[in-house]
Amino acid sequence: MNRRVTIKDVAEAAGVGVATVSRVLSGGSASPQTRERVLAVAAQLDYRPSALGRNLRQRRTGGMGLLVPDLTDTFYGQLSEGVLACARSAGEPVVIGSTGGDPEQEADLIGMLLEQSVDRLIAVPSGDAETWAPALRAGMTVVFADRLPSEGTHEDDDTAALAVHDLMLLDGLPPAPRGRPLDVPSVVADDRAGIRTAVRYLRGLGHRRIAFLGGPGHDRRAAAFREAVGTPVDDDLVVFATGSRDSAYAAASSLFLSRPDLTAVVAGGNVLGEAAVLAARELDLRVPRDVSLVMYDDVPWAELCSPPLTVVAQPGRDMGYRAAELVMRSGGRRPRDVVLPTELIVRGSCGPRRP
Incomplete structure (x- = not known):
């Protein structure tokens, strides 16, 4: 796969500085000879200026x-329905994208939305703060839903953030400061x-060896679990x-096989709950006789399980609706974060722990 051409490549091929290329491409002053040479090289290299850079200079519509x-996840479907209902009542069009939980794909979609003049965004973030800082610097109004970006930066998943950071530098734009928390409103549940409440309920039934099965974005739930036990x-x-789903199933199966002494599981989301049910069935573990199960998220199929x-x-739907309300209140003071109640x-x- 060919590397994307940068403004630095154009500058080197044209024999001028990066600032000169940026000035020419943005319609600034330059001699006719320089302008012609830069435009010819940019066309030859098929250079496409950063959407983030252009949108800092342009007023979006x-x-x-x-x-x-994941659009197939039932909870995210409910959240999306809430966003669409609120947007519909306000006559607002909505562009929906699925990140696949991949920070690099998320960064690409953010750039695409900026390119399409989208200036307000609701997101269940997959990347960390560095992934999101450039969009905020570009003037996009963002509201996080369900969870917040992770605070840390990891070498494996920071490639996209570094790429956007470098593009802004090459386009002559000040990059967002690294490592600072984001001042972005959020709508989340009281994890x-x-x-x-789930752990206390299981403890009340006599369970002491309780496991937590988590996934991406479940750091707060895992921390709450550790605190509760x-x-x-x-x-x-x-x-x-x-x-x-394959990873969720593998994790659930491994957990049951490696720790036959556990008596209860708290699944951090509906995909993980589904995996726990399937893994228990495959391993001939009876629910709740052999293992009790609590799932975070109430989805329609949960009542159809045997046992429910x-x-x-x-x-979820209310979370999406409230997030859409917040993102449409652009301007003025920063909206307050919203924490919605949960219910066991x-x-x-x-069932009760058996001896």
Whole structure:
């Protein structure tokens, strides 16, 4: 795959400085000979200026974007319905994109939305703060839903953020400061209360070896779980999968096989809950006789399971609606963060610990 041509490549081929290329491409002053040479080289190299850079200089015309990790996930479908309902009532068009939980793909979609003059964005973030800082510097109004960007920066997933950072530098634009927290409003569920309630419920049934099965974006839920079970925490009972269903199933199966002494599981999302149900069935573990299960997210199929699943319900549609309301309140002071309540719905997937 060919490397994308940068403004630095154009400058070197034309024998001028980066600032001169930027000035020519943005319509600034330059001698006729220099302008002709720069434009000819840019055309020959098929250089396309950074969308982030152009949008810092241009006034966008409006529109709303929505980025979620997985459009097939029932919870994100509910969240999307809420966004669309609010946008429809305001006559706002919405551009929807799926990031696949990939920070690099997320960065590409952010650039595409800027290119399409979308100036307001609701996102369930997959990347960290560095992925999002350039969009904010470009003037985009952002509201996070369901979760916040991770605070840390990892070498494996920071490629996209570094690429955008470098493009802004090459286009003669000041890059966003690295490592600073983002001042972005959010609409999230009360994960801490939801997980704490689930653990207390299982503890009340006599369970002591309780596992947590998490995925991308579940850092807050995992932290709440650790807090709820108290010290010392058995780290082998806190397991993470990647965003795919195959990974969730593999993590659940490995957990059951490696820790036959566990008696209960808290699944951090509906994909993980589905994986736990399937893995238990494959391993002939009976729910709740052999293992009790609580799933974070109430989705329609949870009631159809045998037995029906006990869940921590979070209001996905309301979350999307409130996020859309916030993102449309552009201008003025920063909107306050919204924390929505969760509810433990007890069904048949939990039972008393057996000796």
